[in-house]
Amino acid sequence: MIQDETSLSPSGFRTDARHAMRMALQAAQAAADRGEVPVGAVVLGPDGTVLSVASNRVEATHDASAHAELLAMQEAASRLGSPRLSGCTVVVTLEPCPMCAAAMVHFRIARVVFGAYDPKGGGVEHGPRLFERPGCLHRPDVIGGVRETEASRQLRIFFQKLRQRQTERLTDVSHGVQLAERNARS
């Protein structure tokens, strides 16, 4: 597990990954504005070219598998006209879940750079640790914690607002119930 982005390779990749992470964070913010869990992803080609940018579309498409990095990989593959993304990097704001990590194996992703760690839902540095499992057919390099503070903050704010809205709704409901009970009694 690499926590510090200063340990990225000195081949100029650091700038690319940081820049791509900024793009991914912007995509994630756009998702939050649409009421989606804010996760954004960018796929970079072997030469650092941006092949795709995507964010969560679970709610919009009624598709529980419409995770940012999965959509970004599908788009990049379609753009390259190949089911394999050899040499490509996925930059994503949150540690990939086991489903997306498995897809990264199938897409033959060379490198995964992620922002926030996800102890509950992650499948790379947590949970099944998919790439470390014996028999894993392809093991992408993993760099976690890039722009971690920004990425975690974005998620934290989103869930805080969500909880606040839920509490407000519950309060409204309980007020309604109280009113109805009072009316029933009178």
Ligand SMILES: [Zn+2]
């Ligand atoms: Zn996922």
